[in-house]
Amino acid sequence: xxxxxxxxxxxxxxxxxxxxFIVFTMMYFTPGDPARIMLGESAPEHxxxxxxxxxxxxxxxxxxxxxxxxxxxxxDIGRSYATKRPVMNEILSRFPATLKLxxxxxxxxxxxxxxxxIISATKQYSLxxxxxxxxxxxxxxxxxxxxxxxxxLLFSVQLKWFPSSGFSSFKHLVLPAVTLGTSSAAIIxxxxxxxxxxxxxxxxxxTARAKGQVESVVINQHALKNALIPIITVIGLQFGYxxxxxxxxxxxxxxxxxxxxxxDSIKSRDFPVVQGGVLFIAITxxxxxxxxxxLYAFVDPRIKSQYK
Amino acid sequence: MSNAKTLQKQTLEKTSQPAKKKRSPWxxxxxxxxxxxxxMFGLIIILILIFCALTADFIxxxxxxxxxxxxxxxxxxxxxxxxxDNFGRDILSRVIYGSxxxxxxxxxxxxxxxxxxxxxxxxxxxxxxxxxxxxxxFMDILLAIPGILLAISIVAALGPGLQNVMIAVGIGSIPxxxxxxxxxxxxxxxxxxxxxxxxxxxxxxxxITKHIIPNSMAPIIVQATLGVAGAILSAAGLSFxxxxxxxxxxxxxxxxxxxxxxxxxxxHIATFPGLAIMITxxxxxxxxxxxxxxLDPRLKS
Numbered sequence: 001x002x003x004x005x006x007x008x009x010x011x012x013x014x015x016x017x018x019x020x021f022i023v024f025t026m027m028y029f030t031p032g033d034p035a036r037i038m039l040g041e042s043a044p045e046h047x048x049x050x051x052x053x054x055x056x057x058x059x060x061x062x063x064x065x066x067x068x069x070x071x072x073x074x075x076d077i078g079r080s081y082a083t084k085r086p087v088m089n090e091i092l093s094r095f096p097a098t099l100k101l102x103x104x105x106x107x108x109x110x111x112x113x114x115x116x117x118i119i120s121a122t123k124q125y126s127l128x129x130x131x132x133x134x135x136x137x138x139x140x141x142x143x144x145x146x147x148x149x150x151x152x153l154l155f156s157v158q159l160k161w162f163p164s165s166g167f168s169s170f171k172h173l174v175l176p177a178v179t180l181g182t183s184s185a186a187i188i189x190x191x192x193x194x195x196x197x198x199x200x201x202x203x204x205x206x207t208a209r210a211k212g213q214v215e216s217v218v219i220n221q222h223a224l225k226n227a228l229i230p231i232i233t234v235i236g237l238q239f240g241y242x243x244x245x246x247x248x249x250x251x252x253x254x255x256x257x258x259x260x261x262x263x264d265s266i267k268s269r270d271f272p273v274v275q276g277g278v279l280f281i282a283i284t285x286x287x288x289x290x291x292x293x294x295l296y297a298f299v300d301p302r303i304k305s306q307y308k
Numbered sequence: 309m310s311n312a313k314t315l316q317k318q319t320l321e322k323t324s325q326p327a328k329k330k331r332s333p334w335x336x337x338x339x340x341x342x343x344x345x346x347x348m349f350g351l352i353i354i355l356i357l358i359f360c361a362l363t364a365d366f367i368x369x370x371x372x373x374x375x376x377x378x379x380x381x382x383x384x385x386x387x388x389x390x391x392x393d394n395f396g397r398d399i400l401s402r403v404i405y406g407s408x409x410x411x412x413x414x415x416x417x418x419x420x421x422x423x424x425x426x427x428x429x430x431x432x433x434x435x436x437x438x439x440x441x442x443x444x445x446f447m448d449i450l451l452a453i454p455g456i457l458l459a460i461s462i463v464a465a466l467g468p469g470l471q472n473v474m475i476a477v478g479i480g481s482i483p484x485x486x487x488x489x490x491x492x493x494x495x496x497x498x499x500x501x502x503x504x505x506x507x508x509x510x511x512x513x514x515x516i517t518k519h520i521i522p523n524s525m526a527p528i529i530v531q532a533t534l535g536v537a538g539a540i541l542s543a544a545g546l547s548f549x550x551x552x553x554x555x556x557x558x559x560x561x562x563x564x565x566x567x568x569x570x571x572x573x574x575x576h577i578a579t580f581p582g583l584a585i586m587i588t589x590x591x592x593x594x595x596x597x598x599x600x601x602x603l604d605p606r607l608k609s
Contacts, residue, residue, distance in 0.1 A: 018449030141590035146582030244454025
């Protein structure tokens with residue numbers, strides 16, 4: 001198990017270098033002179049040249065890339081053109097908000113999705129199942145940025161129950177979390193339902209019922225435990241997706257997170273921040289995936305024996 | 309002359325007869341899809357949308373950029389069914405014209421990812437070994453960046469605009485096609501008919517394009533249908549945060565972005581473009597689910 005985790009961690013290194021390479025290359029070939037952006041349009045040419053030299057922007061591409069990776073390993077991913085502060089600090093100061101939002105979104109999704117999926121599966125083709133499946137399909141189809149606006153319209157503008165922007169209290173978290181979590185809830189519902197349906201038909205469930213086990217125990221302990229693997233996979237994937245999807249939600253509700261920082265930075269052409277943001281989220285995403293894979297082992301002993 | 313024609317007709321009939329008896333697998337799929345009511349409902353909505361997109365110039369009551377400053381912010385009424393926006397433009401007309409943009413983005417972006425991803429996946433699966441390793445590791449790297457973020461960073465590099473959005477969204481989903489195609493190629497590669505094709509001297513290109521790809525179409529079609537939905541959503545999302553298609557182009561996401569500024573006082577501006585997106589995605593999802601059931605009966609619950 002430890003060996004497995006270690007090997008997976010080592011495998012992350014080439015992936016991260018690859019991500020850095022892709023993002024760095026994209027930003028490198030983006031038109032626009034960073035030195036000019038930093039100093040502004042009116043700065044004299046000789047100062048721009050001087051700054052370019054100082055920042056090493058005249059060096060060959062490969063030298064710049066090497067330097068970036070070398071510094072990134074030590075936690076230095078450049079300075080923001082706009083604020084001149086280290087990108088790492090900028091991101092770390094915004095990351096808690098994004099993490100909180102994504103976690104709240106996953107929570108909404110799991111709390112709504114798993115029970116609905118279980119009930120749908122146990123009462124297949126019932127009214128509940130049909131309604132739940134239509135709602136799930138609508139949930140998947142609804143663009144979350146539009147849903148966010150509609151929630152604001154209803155709950156902030158009309159009913160005045162929740163604030164429409166900001167991030168200082170629990171109340172502020174409700175609408176963004178629902179917005180972010182809805183489509184994931186729908187996906188988790190569908191996954192739970194189909195995974196449960198598959199398990200429920202198996203012989204050992206019939207055996208459990210035959211020996212007179214209470215139905216709730218059959219479902220919650222025997223069936224759910226075996227249906228959990230695909231559900232966990234989806235939850236893990238959704239968490240990663242939510243970290244990315246938070247970009248839209250953050251901009252709707254003016255939440256000071258990494259996503260909004262990145263969008264603002266793209267607009268002001270503050271590329272080190274964009275680059276750092278993508279890298280940071282990619283790393284988080286990879287760790288979440290690794291965590292999910294490790295979690296499998298705890299849910300399913302059969303998988304644990306494969307991790308060597 | 310007429311004799312020759314009859315003769316030709318006869319031969320045609322003769323050759324086409326056996327084909328009539330043997331039902332092609334696509335006909336079977338269509339028959340099974342036709343029985344699926346929700347999939348047909350989805351298909352009809354998509355056909356209506358395509359019709360709107362093609363005939364927007366005739367069916368839209370106003371031009372997409374006709375401003376009427378005397379009629380700004382009108383709520384839905386008999387003259388403007390969906391109301392008017394901040395420039396007095398008819399929202400219904402803009403939504404109709406918007407179907408053009410969204411469908412175009414959806415199909416072209418999926419085209420990009422399907423062809424690139426499909427080709428990479430087919431090569432990786434068919435050749436295996438080093439080639440497979442290099443391609444799939446590269447896909448792993450792309451997969452490490454959440455799709456929408458990858459699209460955002462590509463748009464950041466290329467700049468906003470319709471074409472760049474299609475490229476960005478398209479590249480974002482290359483890995484999923486590569487994976488699907490690779491998996492099905494791996495399952496077909498060692499079958500006898502491939503060996504037979506090799507034995508008669510077909511080259512690799514022919515084997516991949518004539519034998520392997522057609523036999524791995526089912527999962528690709530399902531993925532592509534759902535992919536169009538995803539591409540439309542991503543493109544609308546990019547436009548919504550101002551990085552995608554720019555106003556005054558009547559793109560649904562960009563219209564939502566405008567509507568957001570006036571949300572407090574004029575609910576209708578943001579409501580209708582969003583509904584349009586939702587209905588489109590809903591229809592594509594219904595069709596995609598139906599296609600999956602029709603193409604792979606094993607998955608049917």
